[in-house]
Amino acid sequence: MKSLIIGANGQLGRDLLRASGDQEVIQFGGRAELDVTSVLAVNQAMQELKPDVVFNTAARCDVDACESDVLSAFDVNANGVLNVARACESNRVRLVHISTDYVFSGSKGSPYFEDDPADPINVYGTSKLAGERFALSYCSNALVIRTSGLYGAAGSREKGGNFVETMVRLSGERSELRGVNDQTLSPTYTRDLAEICLSLADSDAVGIQHVVNSGHCTWAEWAREIFQLLGRDVRLEEVSLEEFGPIAPRPRFTALESKNSRKPLPNWRDALRRYLVEKQYLDS
Numbered sequence: 001m002k003s004l005i006i007g008a009n010g011q012l013g014r015d016l017l018r019a020s021g022d023q024e025v026i027q028f029g030g031r032a033e034l035d036v037t038s039v040l041a042v043n044q045a046m047q048e049l050k051p052d053v054v055f056n057t058a059a060r061c062d063v064d065a066c067e068s069d070v071l072s073a074f075d076v077n078a079n080g081v082l083n084v085a086r087a088c089e090s091n092r093v094r095l096v097h098i099s100t101d102y103v104f105s106g107s108k109g110s111p112y113f114e115d116d117p118a119d120p121i122n123v124y125g126t127s128k129l130a131g132e133r134f135a136l137s138y139c140s141n142a143l144v145i146r147t148s149g150l151y152g153a154a155g156s157r158e159k160g161g162n163f164v165e166t167m168v169r170l171s172g173e174r175s176e177l178r179g180v181n182d183q184t185l186s187p188t189y190t191r192d193l194a195e196i197c198l199s200l201a202d203s204d205a206v207g208i209q210h211v212v213n214s215g216h217c218t219w220a221e222w223a224r225e226i227f228q229l230l231g232r233d234v235r236l237e238e239v240s241l242e243e244f245g246p247i248a249p250r251p252r253f254t255a256l257e258s259k260n261s262r263k264p265l266p267n268w269r270d271a272l273r274r275y276l277v278e279k280q281y282l283d284s
C-alpha cells in the first residue's frame, strides 16, 4: 500500500509515519510542502504520485484561533478537504480523513456514537463538520475518523505542544494549578490512533468511525492522573469552564464510543503512562 500523509509534521502525522514502518510513504509536512487550500497543488500531487491511500491530518485545530479567524478555519478544515476528496475521487484513491469530537455540542451528556446527530457549537467544530460532509459526499472511498483530546510525542504543530506537555512543565514550576472539572473528553494517544488508522485504511470501512482511547475524564481528572504518575505534589484547584474563560464556546461532554470498531483501544490511563515512558518522564 502506497500512502500519502498530508500534515506529516503534526503529532498524528508523525505517528502515522512511524507506524507505517517500511511501507511506501510519501509525506507532505505542512502547507509549505502541499497546501490543501490550493486545488491546483492538490490535483497535481495526486496525479503525479498516484498513492493508494491519502491520510489527511491537515487542519487548523486551535479552537480559539478558529473562532476569530473563520475564513482560515473554513479554508483549511472544509475547502481543503473538498480539494483532497475531489482529487482522491478522480484518481480512484482511498481517503482517510481525521475529524473531531467537537462536531458535537456535548448536550447528550453521555458518550457519542457514530450515528448521533452532529450539532457543533463553535467555528472549529462547524468547519470540521463541513470537512466531514465534503469528504463523504465527494469521495466514494472515504473514511472519516473522529477522535478526541490528542497528544503525541511530536506535540501539536499548531498549538505548540499538547495538554500533557503543558501539565508536565507547569507541575515542575508551580505548586498550585487550575483544572476544568465540567468538561469531559476521551484523551487519545496519537501512537495508538495511528496504528488503527493504518489498519482501517487497509479495510473496506467507509463512512464515519470513532477512534479514541477507551474511557473518559474531565481535564481536571486528566491533570491529576499526570501529577500522580509523575509523583508531583501539586494542589489542583477545580474550576468550571466558565471560570477558566476560553474564547470559543466548548462542548461539555464529548467522550466518544464506537458501534463499528471491533476492538477498543487501551484505556486512556494506560495510554498516558506509555506516553510518559516514551517521553522519558517515567521509567518503564
Ligand SMILES: NC(=O)c1ccc[n+]([C@@H]2O[C@H](COP(=O)([O-])OP(=O)(O)OC[C@H]3O[C@@H](n4cnc5c(N)ncnc54)[C@H](OP(=O)(O)O)[C@@H]3O)[C@@H](O)[C@H]2O)c1
Pocket (backbone or CB within 6 Å): 006, 007, 008, 009, 010, 011, 012, 013, 029, 030, 031, 032, 034, 035, 036, 037, 056, 057, 058, 059, 060, 061, 076, 080, 098, 099, 100, 101, 128, 147, 148, 149, 150, 151, 155, 156, 157, 158, 159
Ligand atoms: N489536537 C487535538 O486535540 C485533536 C482532537 C480531535 C481531532 N483532531 C484532529 O486531528 C487531526 C490532527 O491533529 P494534530 O493534533 O496532529 O494537528 P497538528 O499537530 O496541529 O498538525 C496539523 C498539520 O496540518 C498541517 N497544515 C495546517 N494547515 C495546512 C494546510 N493549509 N495545508 C497542508 N497542511 C496544513 C500543519 O503543518 P504546517 O503548520 O507546517 O502547515 C501540521 O503538519 C486534525 O484534523 C485535527 O482536527 C485533533
